[in-house]
Amino acid sequence: MKRESLAAYGFLFPALILLSIFVVFPIGLGSLLSLFRYNAVSQPHFVGIGNFKEIFSDPVARTALFNSILYLIVVPVLQLGSILLALLLNREMKGIRIFRMLFYIPVVTSIVVVALAWKWLLAENGLLNGVLLSIHLIRNPIHWLTDPSIALYSVMLVTLWKGLGYYMVIYLAGLQGIDPQYEEAAKLDGASSLQIFRRITIPLLKPTIAFCTMISCIAALKVFAEIYVMTEGGPLYSTTTAVYDIFDLFMNQLRLGYASSLGVILAVVIGLLSYLNYRFFKQGGFEAY
Amino acid sequence: MKPIKPLRFLGLLVLAALFVGPFYWLIITSISGSGDVFAFPPRLFPAHPTLQNYSQVWHAVPMARFFLNTCIIVFCGTFLTLLISALAGYPLARMNFRGKNIIFLILIATLMLPEEALLIVNFLTCAKLGLIDTYIGVFLPSIASVFGIFMLRQAYLSIPTELEDAARIDGCGRFSMWWRILLPLVAPSLATLAVFAFVGYWNSFLWPLIILKDTNMYPLSVALTWLSGTFSTNFRIVAAGAVLAMLPTLIVFLALQRYFTKGLISGIGK
Secondary structure, three states: OHHHHHHHHHHHHHHHHHHHHHHHHHHHHHHHHOOEEOOOOOOOEEOOOHHHHHHHHOHHHHHHHHHHHHHHHHHHHHHHHHHHHHHHHOOOEOOHHHHHHHHHHHHHOOHHHHHHHHHHHOOOOOHHHHHHHHOOOOOOOOOOOOOOOOHHHHHHHHHHHHHHHHHHHHHHHHHHOOOHHHHHHHHHOOOOHHHHHHHHHHHHOHHHHHHHHHHHHHHHHOOOHHHHHHOOOOOOOOOOOHHHHHHHHHHHOOOHHHHHHHHHHHHHHHHHHHHHHHHHHHOOOHHHO | OEOOOHHHHHHHHHHHHHHHHHHHHHHHHHOOOOOOOOOOOOOOOOOOOOOHHHHHHHHHOOHHHHHHHHHHHHHHHHHHHHHHHHHHHHHHHHOOOOOHHHHHHHHHHHHHOOHHHHHHHHHHHHHHOOOOOOHHHHHHHHOOOHHHHHHHHHHHHOOOOHHHHHHHHOOOOHHHHHHHHHHHHOHHHHHHHHHHHHHHHHHOOHHHHHHOOOHHHOOHHHHHHHHHHHOOOOHHHHHHHHHHHHHHHHHHHHHOHHHHHHHHHHHOOO
16 A cells, blocks of 8 residues: 555656646645735835735726636637537538548637637628628628727627637537437427427436536636737726736736735635536536536 | 438538638739739639749749748647657556656646646746747747647557556666557557647747747748738738748648548547
């Protein structure tokens, strides 16, 4: 037994040492740092919960947290969209594999490439406005990324576009685990496709939906690269999210303590949301994970 | 196998255009001459296709160096991720030892934790270790991947124990058992993890952006944003850079598709 323990820790050693340095240690020190004012040059100055108080009166940090939570709108749209996409692709038919592959390409592409392409497509004189103008759907170009009231939603569109293929593949796997007999039985009883979708497909997919919703919520709360490439948090902070603000406070303003306290708040929000997800979906098979 | 019904096929075609359209437009832009870009209605193919943008981006910025940087980071990161996951997954699947439950708990907890919340301290740690502007600094914090460890643990669990019993009777030690018997058997899972790690490191962005100050050390993802800042008025050049940057992941994906599907499915524990 003792020898086995020794051997086990031998195998685990590289993983444990790295996780201690780069995950466990930063949790501790990061939480501690959130109680200090620190600019990486002079000595840290203890301010207690001063940083947290400041966050709730700081319009930028408040906007950032609000925008991050608002970003959760993409989650239900993304999940419903990818379930429908998976249903569309679930039949074994000639050529269907090619479509599955095409829908997955955005997933393996760098978010920077995706965001750059969309930045130009959504530009005032970009292709999207050009198309909409030419079919007379709009009279004036839409300021997709420069109007503070819609910029965040335009960025969400890109997150949605990039994520659909990822969740689609997971749902396809989930759908393939459903016994086709259920659907056939329901059809014999005269159920419509909408009824089959609501009463059979969705309930049986529940474990998969739970998993996807959880990771999708976490990803939405952490959105960064899209913002950095497409809008840099603007216009007027309308697309500044929590991670973007942390990055800005840390890299541009050198407010390391303050940025850490925003990081602590973000981690708490993510933890809370994961717990809620767990509670919400528990009944119906989260035990599988 | 039945052919796709016409209506469904039409719907799929429209969707495919939505997914592939932006990439097509990016490629077309990258081979367009100066007059072609804002031509409206947009041309499906440029009037004067040219490779000039590619040669320009290759000469204006050290693209070869960016490729080399990316390759070094991706190769070392992927290799070490596989090694560490293959090592750590084994005792978690096969051995009984003190503290196993606690280690499990810690691993699951870190799976939930946003690495964005750890950035600042990790930057300070890397600064202390002298890892700013080094390749090691880019991949070191992420090579102990909990996702990878769990994936390999799952793979070891699916191997029948009789094999090890037989090997033990033959006097095989723990390490050589892992190296000679188990590792070859989990090769398919290692391959799956490798493609995910490859794409992950190739596309990683926020951490390299923070830890690298010297543009000569940039991987392609960070270099692209720098490029688009520098050439903001001429995005045909940036488009050429973007196409070059996405090509390798696209090729890996097209060649090794089945591993992606398998990885996603095993990732959710089925």
